[in-house]
Amino acid sequence: MGEPIEIVVASGKGGTGKTTFSAFLISFFAERGIGVVGVDADVEAPDLLLALGGAEEEYREDVYDSQVAVIDYDKCVSCGICFDSCRYGAIEWRNGPIVINEMCEGCGLCSMLCPVGAINVKTIKTGSIVFGKTKYCDVVTGELEVGRKHSGRLVEIIKNKARKFDPSYVVVDAAAGTGCPVISSISGSDFLVVVVEPTQYSIRTASKIVEIGKIFGVRMGVVINKYDMNRSFLNHIYEWASKLGIEILGEIPFDESVIRAYSEMRSLMDFAPDSQAARSMRRAAERLLVMLNG
């Protein structure tokens, strides 16, 4: 069996409809009998399972992959060498004991420099992986421990787990933003779907996503969601996409069915397969398939 084709759905700005489109794309493949596995790479606020109507069964695996430095206060002599050397602002020292906080990368520099060997680097829980079986397919979700760093690494791990199911396609629902977890989501993928809404805020951030896509040499396509919320801006989006050399996969109108489907805890494909949103998303998905196989 060949390697699965990986499609990542990102947007930059939150709330544009990444998860809605990812979920629809997954149900679209599944209904056509195409093997697909979903990945929820929004590890700080994962929603993909919900958008697919929930999981019928789930099991979890903990991930211990984060390294942090820990001070042994029995040995610490408060010399402050660690405080002076840390580049991450992870070591705090204000009237009292020296404290290592959430910014710690576990690089080990302080441990190396401590003259009394009071600092050790240990491995702590990064988060969990949830394997869920939805009515369409398996979905792998990452859940980052709150306040933790290393979201990028967790994303890599869950993408690897998804590939092991050996499907034809893997659909990755990326997090909002343009940081580490999003970069990890886009890295190694075959196609990047950029979801935008017709506002200057959305395009501003989407441009950064496109930049990341270009760095990784990934093929790209744009989906304009809630296009009717600001029709006068659409020409601007067409120009923007054209200037960047990216094709428009489709335009989806604002549709109450989407929210009602969530509210009923059902996927859009299941709840309102003939709604305007579903029909236009289907067209976009078909266009995407043509681009992938053409």
Add this chain to the structure above:
Amino acid sequence: MKIAVALENNNGLDSIVAYRFARAPFFAIIEVENGKVKKLEIIPNSYGGGARGVGPAVANWLANMGVKIVVGPHIGPNAAMALRNLGVEFRQVSSGTRLAEVMRILGFSM
């Protein structure tokens, strides 16, 4: 000259090219002289499970072993940059290709 091929499994000449370069479970290290293979061994990739910078870590490891050409499926920008900086050439061969076929493509005989 040494050549490394990223492999998905260890099944001798029937091993197949890996799906991902840096996290390939095995590498075939082939020593070639005058177009003929002098030595071939398949070793596990101990850097494949790393947290970050896996591409460069593997590139470093292979380069320090004396590898001059690396064969694998597509590689990301970091691995590409690392190989370039190390003066190691990269040749792309589709994942799933048998090792025997790779050798034929490269023009070496046993």
Add this chain to the structure above:
Amino acid sequence: MVKKTMIVSVGGGKGGTGKSFISINIASALAMKGHKVLLVDADVESPIDHMLLSIRREKILDVFGFEPVIVPTLCTGCGKCVEMCPAHALVGKKGDIPTLISELCEGCAICMYVCDVKAIEEGKRRLGAIYRGSNGELDLIQGEVNAGVKQHIYVILYTLREASKVFGHYDFVIIDSAPGTGAGVWLTLREANLVIAVTEPTPLGARDLEIFLNLASKLNKDVVVVLNKSGLPGGRREQIVRISEKFSAKLFNVYYSYDALRTYIDSVPIVRMLPKSKVALSIFRIADHIEKLYNSR
């Protein structure tokens, strides 16, 4: 007696709930009531507050991280830095001078410390920048990280550090944080006197709100929940109400309205443009509550 500055951090977990919309409007509402307000835009990956307020921003400073610079004449090619780099950002064969893959460097500086011959010097890598601006009513300080840079959390840290230098000049500091519940958000919640969690009446909003409130409670913060886009057709309030009660958080509704959307697209705060609208009145109610908390400190 001069009251101490009150720091209000606005988060929520889920992206797109209207954090920035709520942040700029609460900041504007407090400014309209005569207070001195600083808005800190800490959503460094996609900061838009300057656009929402039509503020022309100017750069205060660049944020630099450490990057090694190898001095070729001193390097012995021992390979120690290559071996010790936790991110594998240095590559090189033994005997050769190593080269740096900038994109991977995390700036820990271990290479500089392990080099026995002092062949590594401190170099700078531009991670992002900090900006400031004003619209005459309120002041803005904003951080932005360069696309592709992984250390966005470091840029947030620097933005907060820079902004905190002037906190004392203001009655209120409103911090618009990033979406999520990771270390970056933790930083923005850390110093807050009050946390506002912005959510929306959908199962997704509710789920992420719970994760966010968990983080806020871990930090022992007082929280107010703002249910934005309340009344959204098909949405479910009850879950949000229940979660707010679970965390003893006061709940405010801001209703979904076409007016709000228009002012958002037109880049004017609704409290300024349509102060008598239902949405603006809800926001003023929240501002009143914050003011009350401020006065009772």
